[in-house]
Amino acid sequence: MFETLRIVFPIFAVIGIGFWFGRRKMIGESGVQGIVNFVFFLAIPCLLFRTLSQAHMGETFDLRLVGAYYGGALVQFVLVWMVSRHVFGNEGDTSGMAAMAGTFSNTVLVTLPLVQRAYGEAGMVPLMILIMLHSGILFTVTTLAIGFGQGAKGDGLGKTLRDVGRSVLRNPVVLACISGMLWSVGGLTMPAVIDDTLAFIARATSPVALLAVGVTLSSQKLTGDLREIFVVTSLKLLLLPLLVWLAATQVFDLRPDWVAVAVITAASPAGANVYVFANRYGLYIQRATGVVLVSTVLSLVTLILLFQVFPKP
Template sequence: MTALLDIVLPVFLVLGAGYIAVWRGLFSDAGVDGLMVFTQKFAIPCLLFSAISTLDLGQGFDWRLLLSYYTGSTTVFVLGILGARFVFGRSIADSIAIGFVALFANSVLLGLPITERAYGIDALVPNYAIVAIHAPFCYVLGITTMEIATAASRDPLRLVTTVGKAVFSNALMIGILLGFAANLSGLEMPGVVGDALDLMIRAALPAALFGLGGVLYRYRPEGDAKVIAFVCGLSLLVHPAIAYGMGRVVTDLTTDQLRSAVLTASMAPGVNAYLFANMYGAARRVAASAVLIGTAATVLTASGWLLLLP
């Protein structure tokens, strides 16, 4: 168990350093916002562009891997909605927002560094395949469900526009799409451009983790304890359990694929879960608290899943 914590804890120590720095006034809110803009709109898109542009698409995009991961995602989304609606008596808008919290795992800021520390950088190929369609899948499913269920958009064209704007204005998605374009066209980066990308990539995850710690300081848990525990259980336990069962029994994943699917599924809800809740003004307190508490709990749950994985 100590060896497993040695893998997970450094990631959370960097995150915790950001949390403490903002808490003690050593790093300003404006600094956190600037750091997150740099990482999410520039450095991480460069990371995803570089990874996708050099990815073996035939090997990386295995339908069995995606089926194993996204079956779990869809299941916890539905369970989150049903539980919030019929067990906790939340409104339909709140229920969908709570389902989205369970759906949107932190696949980049937590999933990538933990997988890399556990199994090495070469083990990230299946992670990048999952990440490549993560934002579009989650946003299309979440926004479409919300718009239809709340009758906010009866016009199909407006619905498509709303979904498309949310997906394709995302800098991470732009980096992924440009990576696909470079991969499929066979474009080779000039050496100096590749070196510049490498410099950006080296800064991406450490800076993002530090900034995420500062962001999480704003999301102090308050109220709705049972709902928060429910959604964290779906994210940290049910989703990876489904991915594990699918990968071992149904789709027969390779060892690398199984590791990536389960570890990515076991990550806490990402900050995008709160942004979705805030966009609709629904279950914001639950979303913010679940992001914070789930991230802290991932130290233990991710270690447990690492113990089970081959």
């Protein structure tokens, strides 16, 4: 248990510090945006590119990991959609947004520092594969669910999907992952001075990203249907890790350390893109914000328990 706390506690302690900074107005809105820009456009892409470029991806890329994680995630998406539609009586498009809230993990700002601390560079390789595909797959599925729920109104489903595709391909996180994989597959070598620079910037990723999470959460309020918020949060933190674990162990027979990374990713709290999407479509805004907030707090408990099951090697 002490070793688990050593892994998890610093992550949530920094989030807590960021939350306190935000509540005390020690970092304003412009400051938060500057921090997020640094993390999203520079620090995280440097970390991802450097890790993947040195990972011998031609040898380590495993489609079974993709099948295990996203197979479980797609089953989860459908199940949460059905709960939202048939238990809480939401419309089809709103249920699509609820399904995203119950499936989309905060892979970059929370999972990444957790896996880095617990499993080191070996754990980063499968995580990079998941991160590279995460937005593309779940953005598309959510867009389809919302579009069909609305009868593909407005600009039309085709144009919406094209816009999503362009957004994903312009995402610096996705671009860094693709570039790193191509660098690795091409067998290119990194000049020492460039590698040192990337490593220097990458070291700032975890603490600064977690601080940004805390400051962002400090401005959120828990409103909306609390019963639905807690049900969707429970499905996110409990059912999704179970589905991914079943797929990884019973269907795809992944190696144990990759199973651990996949399950920890699934058990991470809902990502900020959930309320970004909610605001974009004008759907589920209060409840999406609530799921992000509550899942971030409660994931402290579920992640501690999972690290007991999947101990640090």
